[in-house]
Amino acid sequence: MELLQEFTLKDGWTVKDEKDYRIFLKGFIDTMPLGISTLIYGVVYGVMASKAGLSIFETIGMSAFIFVGASQMTAVQMIAIGSSPISIIITVLIINLRHLLLAASISPYLKDVSKKMKMINAFLMTDESYAVTYSHFQTNKPSSIYFLGSGINIYILWGSAGVIGFFFGNIISPQLNYIFDFAFVAAFIGMIVPMIKDFPTVATVVTSAVVSITGSQLITGKWYIIIAALLASTAGYIVSELKSKVEANRVIKGGIDCEH
Amino acid sequence: MSIKMLIIILGAGFVTYCTRFPLILATSKGEINPGLKKFMSFIAPAVLTSLIIPAIFIREGNIDISLTNNYIIASVITVITAYFSKNMLLSVIVGICTVAILMFIS
Numbered sequence: 579m580e581l582l583q584e585f586t587l588k589d590g591w592t593v594k595d596e597k598d599y600r601i602f603l604k605g606f607i608d609t610m611p612l613g614i615s616t617l618i619y620g621v622v623y624g625v626m627a628s629k630a631g632l633s634i635f636e637t638i639g640m641s642a643f644i645f646v647g648a649s650q651m652t653a654v655q656m657i658a659i660g661s662s663p664i665s666i667i668i669t670v671l672i673i674n675l676r677h678l679l680l681a682a683s684i685s686p687y688l689k690d691v692s693k694k695m696k697m698i699n700a701f702l703m704t705d706e707s708y709a710v711t712y713s714h715f716q717t718n719k720p721s722s723i724y725f726l727g728s729g730i731n732i733y734i735l736w737g738s739a740g741v742i743g744f745f746f747g748n749i750i751s752p753q754l755n756y757i758f759d760f761a762f763v764a765a766f767i768g769m770i771v772p773m774i775k776d777f778p779t780v781a782t783v784v785t786s787a788v789v790s791i792t793g794s795q796l797i798t799g800k801w802y803i804i805i806a807a808l809l810a811s812t813a814g815y816i817v818s819e820l821k822s823k824v825e826a827n828r829v830i831k832g833g834i835d836c837e838h
Numbered sequence: 839m840s841i842k843m844l845i846i847i848l849g850a851g852f853v854t855y856c857t858r859f860p861l862i863l864a865t866s867k868g869e870i871n872p873g874l875k876k877f878m879s880f881i882a883p884a885v886l887t888s889l890i891i892p893a894i895f896i897r898e899g900n901i902d903i904s905l906t907n908n909y910i911i912a913s914v915i916t917v918i919t920a921y922f923s924k925n926m927l928l929s930v931i932v933g934i935c936t937v938a939i940l941m942f943i944s
Contacts, residue, residue, distance in 0.1 A: 618927045636843050643851030648882065653850055655889050663845045671853040673885050675878050681861035688862065700859035757938045760912055764933030766890045767916045768926030773883045782880045783887045790888035791895055806888035807881065814880030815873075 598723050605727025608714065612706040613735045619647055620736045622765050624743015625750075626651060629758055630658035637744045641737045646704065648769065649673050655762055661800035669803055680708045687712075687720035695722045702729025704736075778821060782814030908940040 620641075627637040632654065640650045649670045656666045680703060688696055699722055707728040714724060750758055774780060786806045793802025894909045895901055903910070916933035923929065 622927070622930055632843070633839065635839055636847065639839070639843075639847045640850075643847050644854050645851075646854055648886065649850065649854060652885065652889060653846060655893075657843075657846065659893075663842055663849060666846050667849040667853055669885060670850040671857070672881055674854045674857040675881060677854070677857040678861055679875060679878060681858055685862050685864060693863065696862050697859060700862040701855060703858050703862070757934055757941065760909060760933055760937045761930055763890050763893055763909065763913060764916045764930040765926060766886050767913060767933070768920045768929035770883055770886050770890075771917055771920035771929075772924050779880065779883055782884050786884045786887035787891040790891045791901065794892040794896060795901065802892075803885070803888045807885040810884035810887065811877055811880040814884065815877045818876060818880075 601721050601723045602727040602730075605711070605714075605721075605724035606731045607727075608724075609707060609710045609728040609731040612710060613731045616647070616706055616732050617735045617739045620739025621743035621746065622761065623647060623651055623654070624740040624745075625747035625758070626654050626743075626762050626765070627740065628744045628747030629750075629755065629761070630654045632657070632744075634741070634744055637740050638737065641740045644670065645701075645733065645736065646670075646674060647736070651762065651765065656800060656803070659800060661803070665800050665804060669807070672804065672807055677703065680705070684708060684712055684715075684725075687715045688722055688725075691722040695726075699725050699729065702726065702733055704729070704732050706732050776818075778814045778818035781817040782810045785813040786810035906944070908937055908944070911940060912936040 623641075624637060627640070627650075632640075640653065644650050644653070652673060653666050653670055656669065661669075681700065684703075688699065691699070702725075707725065710728050711725045718724075747758075770783065774783060786809075789809050790802055790806035793805055796802075797805070890913075894913050895903060895907070897907060905911070912933050915936045916929050919932040920926070920929040
């Protein structure tokens with residue numbers, strides 16, 4: 579019973595019985611493999627935050643309120659190069675639009691859940707907890723408590739990893755900054771390369787590279803980031819549309835050939 | 839904490855939450871236009887690339903495409919590592935070590 583009382587959340591939502599507690603724990607444990615990779619990733623974020631001159635409270639604050647790896651790293655890098663708050667917020671918004679996809683695909687499973695619980699689930703939703711929960715729901719009874727356990731796992735590990743990384747980053751001497759500044763370039767390369775699976779993505783990356791480098795020389799401020807992001811996504815979209823048209827034509831032609 | 843940082847953290851936190859909750863609340867209709875879906879799948883590589891390319895090629899305000907720019911060679915080696923390992927931490931370690939080695943030998 580003592581354990582159960584510990585899981586009473588501040589806003590009055592409580593775990594009703596022991597079964598709920600087990601479901602919560604199962605969600606938490608099932609997420610552990612992804613939690614560990616989140617931990618490693620979070621340490622890199624912490625190092626970057628300390629190198630960009632953030633305080634420990636700012637580093638934790640980002641993890642507590644934004645709670646998205648790629649966005650926090652992007653924000654930190656933009657702070658380091660002196661971007662305006664408004665351009666940082668817009669960039670973060672653009673990157674996070676993909677959450678709409680995750681939310682849309684998981685919402686039918688949360689039909690009978692209270693609005694308050696949905697708001698909490700939404701706050702804790704990340705790529706990781708979404709992936710674990712969605713695949714669990716395919717073969718098990720959907721449960722918002724499972725989703726909660728999964729989300730809390732990533733929240734705790736991500737938050738603590740940032741702190742570890744922050745202190746690690748602080749002990750690196752300033753003379754080595756040139757070397758460790760490369761950490762964020764390498765971290766982003768580590769995220770981008772696995773995303774490049776087809777030709778439209780190649781087109782996106784190349785467009786973004788060309789626009790951002792020209793834009794950074796021609797446009798004042800850091801707006802080139804948003805401009806490059808939007809132009810490059812559009813380029814990727816157009817190329818993939820053209821590609822599917824070409825493929826569709828090929829299928830039609832193939833069909834005609836078969837008739838002869 | 840400076841006011842600027844507070845605006846960034848709360849503002850970015852707010853817009854992020856706005857991308858998370860509306861569709862979770864709208865349970866029945868979970869469908870998104872396929873065109874929009876496709877467009878959104880290109881956003882992440884687009885934004886991430888626009889952040890690192892200038893950081894690699896621009897040194898002290900000018901475009902520097904030469905062998906004296908250690909970040910270029912280190913980036914190529916990092917890309918190769920990321921491609922074969924699909925591991926971010928390993929890519930970061932290899933990248934940093936490459937920059938360190940290039941700095942000491944030049």
